[in-house]
Amino acid sequence: MLWTTLVMAFREIRRNALRSFLTTLGIVIGVGAVIAMVTLGQGATIKVTGDVAKMGNNLLTVSPGSERRGAVSVAATMFTLDDANAIRRDVSSVRFVAPTASRATSMVYANRNYTATVTGSINAYLDVRGYALDRGRIFSETEQRVGMPVCVLGETVRKELFGAEEALDATIRVGKLACRVVGVFASKGQSTFGFDQDDFVLMPLATFQRRIAGTTDVGAIFVSARDEGSTVKAKRQIEALMRERRRIALGAAPDFAVRDMKEISDTLATITRALTALLGAVAAVSLLVGGIGIMNIMLVSVTERTREIGIRMAIGARAHEVLLQFVVEAIVLSVLGGLLGMGLGLAGSFAVARLVGLPFVLMPEVVLLAFAFSAAVGIAFGIFPARKASRLNPIEALRHE
Secondary structure (H helix, E strand, C coil), X not given: CHHHHXXXXXXXXXXXXXXXXXXXXXXXXXXXXXXXXXXXXXXXXHHHHHHHHHCCCCEEEEEECEEEECCEEEECCCECHHHHHHHHHHCCCEEEEEXXXXXEEEEEECCEEEEEEEEEECCHHHHHHCCCEEEECCCCHHHHHHCCCEEEECHHHHHXXXXXXXXXXXXXXXXXXEEEEEEEECCCCECCXXXXXXXXXXXXXXXXXXXXXXXXXXXXXXXXXXXXXXXHHHHHHHHHHHHHHCCCCCCCCCCEEEEEHHHHXXXXXXXXXXXXXXXXXXXXXXXXXXXXXXXXXXXXXXXXXXXXXXHHHHCCCCHHHHHXXXXXXXXXXXXXXXXXXXXXXXXXXXXXXHHHCCCCCCCHHHXXXXXXXXXXXXXXXXXXXXXXXXXXXXXXXXXXX
């Protein structure tokens, strides 16, 4: 009996193919939109987490803030190399410490010039910030201690100054300083926050302080915790140490900030997931709209097929058989819409992910849930027209023109 009912349902759908397609369009769009939104949202979450992780390994950033002087807020005292050494010496939960100072400076090579950020630091900067060398070498102990004019180029700076030429052992002018290129960083690309991580030049901190900045200031201290679970402990220890060194009373507002990149990553991931859920919920509304469309068309179908229903009931069809016929038709419509929506959602999310550079993350549970919901919509919105059809009076139905 069920097979016969299915055959009849497909026959009715095929008889009114265009109307059937338009009826399922809401389901198609709803299922496709839900799958696409959730898939792209998950891809965005993974990309955000990965991009923040690329900014450094278990990274903490210690930077000076501002302090109140009466009614005026002024920039706080900068850090010194002694502050970085104190963190390295006294904070047990850190692995690497990299004091840094930087400023935007013009650079010249041959007839090319370019303005980029020049950063002074030590070799630990590569470990803390997760940079790797593409070719060349890092600084020797002598170069760091004496402050020799050597530098390592980010890939963007290398392209702008050298193009297809070899950069190693070339001499560029950084501000007024002639600097020899000893290495080139492997490209890291853009960060989640939109800045180019390859658009900088690294030189020894002593060189930067003496030859570029003319001060002993340290603008920020990058710290790598020993493991992911120790970032909170390291942050707490660093804050206590810096309060002591900068003579800030307990309970007073600090004139520095310690930022945990893991906290930022978790916050961004939470926001992304919340937006994904919101967009998925909005997209799911079209499933309800599609269900209402199915109910309307099925009611029209009941009216059009009143005489047919009367004939079936007159020759012995029971009310539950008529009910089953119309429910099955509604389910078939919604299931076909769900299958088309699955294909549309997966293909669309794959294409968009490739286009905008997001990872494509297939989530089978979301696909199956969207499909199951589409079938449930067919049942829920098909019952009312089916009940109406099954309750028709056979005599009145036969008289219907």
